[in-house]
Amino acid sequence: MPSARPAFTTLRRHFFGFVFVLCAMSLVATAQAQQLLRVTTIPEEAATEQMRKFGPLARYLEKQLGMKVEFTPVNDYPAAVEALVNKQVDVVWFGGFTHVQAQIRSGGKIIPIAQREEDTQFRSVFISQKSSGINSLTDLKGKQVSFGSQSSTSGHLMPRTFLLQAGIEPDRDFKRIAYSGAHDATIASVVSGRVDAAALDITVWRKFVNEKKVDTSKVDVFYTTPPFFNYNWSVHADMPQALRERLTKALLDLDMSTPEGKEILTLNRATKYIPTKAENYKGLETAGRSAGLIK
Numbered sequence: 001m002p003s004a005r006p007a008f009t010t011l012r013r014h015f016f017g018f019v020f021v022l023c024a025m026s027l028v029a030t031a032q033a034q035q036l037l038r039v040t041t042i043p044e045e046a047a048t049e050q051m052r053k054f055g056p057l058a059r060y061l062e063k064q065l066g067m068k069v070e071f072t073p074v075n076d077y078p079a080a081v082e083a084l085v086n087k088q089v090d091v092v093w094f095g096g097f098t099h100v101q102a103q104i105r106s107g108g109k110i111i112p113i114a115q116r117e118e119d120t121q122f123r124s125v126f127i128s129q130k131s132s133g134i135n136s137l138t139d140l141k142g143k144q145v146s147f148g149s150q151s152s153t154s155g156h157l158m159p160r161t162f163l164l165q166a167g168i169e170p171d172r173d174f175k176r177i178a179y180s181g182a183h184d185a186t187i188a189s190v191v192s193g194r195v196d197a198a199a200l201d202i203t204v205w206r207k208f209v210n211e212k213k214v215d216t217s218k219v220d221v222f223y224t225t226p227p228f229f230n231y232n233w234s235v236h237a238d239m240p241q242a243l244r245e246r247l248t249k250a251l252l253d254l255d256m257s258t259p260e261g262k263e264i265l266t267l268n269r270a271t272k273y274i275p276t277k278a279e280n281y282k283g284l285e286t287a288g289r290s291a292g293l294i295k
Contacts, residue, residue: 037061037069037247041093042080044152044201045184047073053267054093060264064250065243076181077151081105087236091247095153096122096230096284097293103278104285104294112232112278113244114251116270118203120280122230124154124162125205126223127190128197135222137166145170146178146189146198150293153230153284155183159199161287162225184208191219203269228287229280233273248275 039058041050050073058069072089074080077098083089085106094102094112096119102110128134134143140163148155156179163170170177178195180186183204189195191214205221208214233251235244251273255261265271288294 035067037065037067037091038089039069039071039091039093040074040080040083040089041071042077042095042098042149042151043074043182044095044148044155045182045204049184056260056264056267060254060260061247061250064253065246077149081151084110084234084236087238090235090239092234094232094234095151096228096232096281097153097157097288098151099232099234100281100285100288100294101151102234103281106236109237110234110278111237111239111244112234112276112281113248114273115230115232115276115280116268117272117274118270119230119232119276120274121227122154123202123227124159124199124225125202125221126159126197126199127187127205127219127221129190129193129219130217132196134197137163137168137223140168140197141173142175143196144176144178144194145174146180146186146195148179148183148186148200149181150179152183152201153228154201155180155186155199157284157288157291157293158225158228160291160293164291187214187219197222207269229284232276232281 039054039061041054043050045053051071054071058071061069074083077095078101080092080094081098081102082105084092084102092102099110099112126137126140134140147159150156160170176195178189180189180198183200186198186200187205187208190198202224209216235247252275254265254273256265256271285294
């Protein structure tokens with residue numbers, strides 16, 4: 001009777017060969033999947049400005065990480081939250097409040113990896129036309145006031161929080177509330193007279209002033225808020241740890257003393273990036289619940 005061993009040996013070889021092919025295909029697929037880093041940001045400014053700001057950073061990350069970096073603007077703040085929660089992108093530049101919203105939506109699976117040094121002591125400003133007679137928060141009663149996006153930290157949540165602390169209920173005390181959707185549009189709404197006053201990100205305001213895009217003899221700041229934590233770069237917890245560490249290091253390594261670092265940091269209104277952690281944004285979650293913006 002012929003031995004069954006040669007047939008068994010052949011079958012075993014085919015089996016292990018099949019397993020090897022499957023493993024190889026899996027490794028190739030994983031490698032290919034990690035050749036692209038998908039990045040987006042909350043639309044705090046016009047899409048063209050976002051592309052201008054993040055283009056040099058994308059090119060820098062491609063060199064540091066050895067993979068293609070794809071930057072795609074989104075239409076609004078909630079879209080940035082959903083994109084990371086659903087892993088349609090890998091990295092997002094969030095405001096503090098959108099980071100909190102993403103944490104809640106994901107069940108705590110969003111990891112903040114870096115923030116600008118400026119984001120540890122961030123502030124919002126309220127602006128108005130100097131001829132308006134508005135010189136304090138109390139003067140806003142009965143006026144038309146604009147915020148940025150409803151999900152904006154510096155353009156809505158914290159300005160609303162400080163108004164409430166001052167005894168001003170925007171929904172009751174303002175004649176009309178408008179939402180511009182972005183900080184540059186907020187400035188334009190005051191300059192054009194569509195609203196009497198508005199709140200926005202202090203760094204965007206300073207950029208407009210420094211670039212002489214606004215005439216401070218006509219429109220200027222009448223109130224600056226106390227400080228709070230704000231923006232950060234966030235990733236999903238499912239990002240491989242090794243990639244997360246390399247990405248974090250690349251951001252922290254940006255240095256104003258190099259031409260490349262100076263260009264990227266200046267465009268991102270930063271002096272340097274520093275490590276951050278989820279606990280830094282707990283205060284914003286508390287503010288969001290107190291203001292009725294988180295149910």
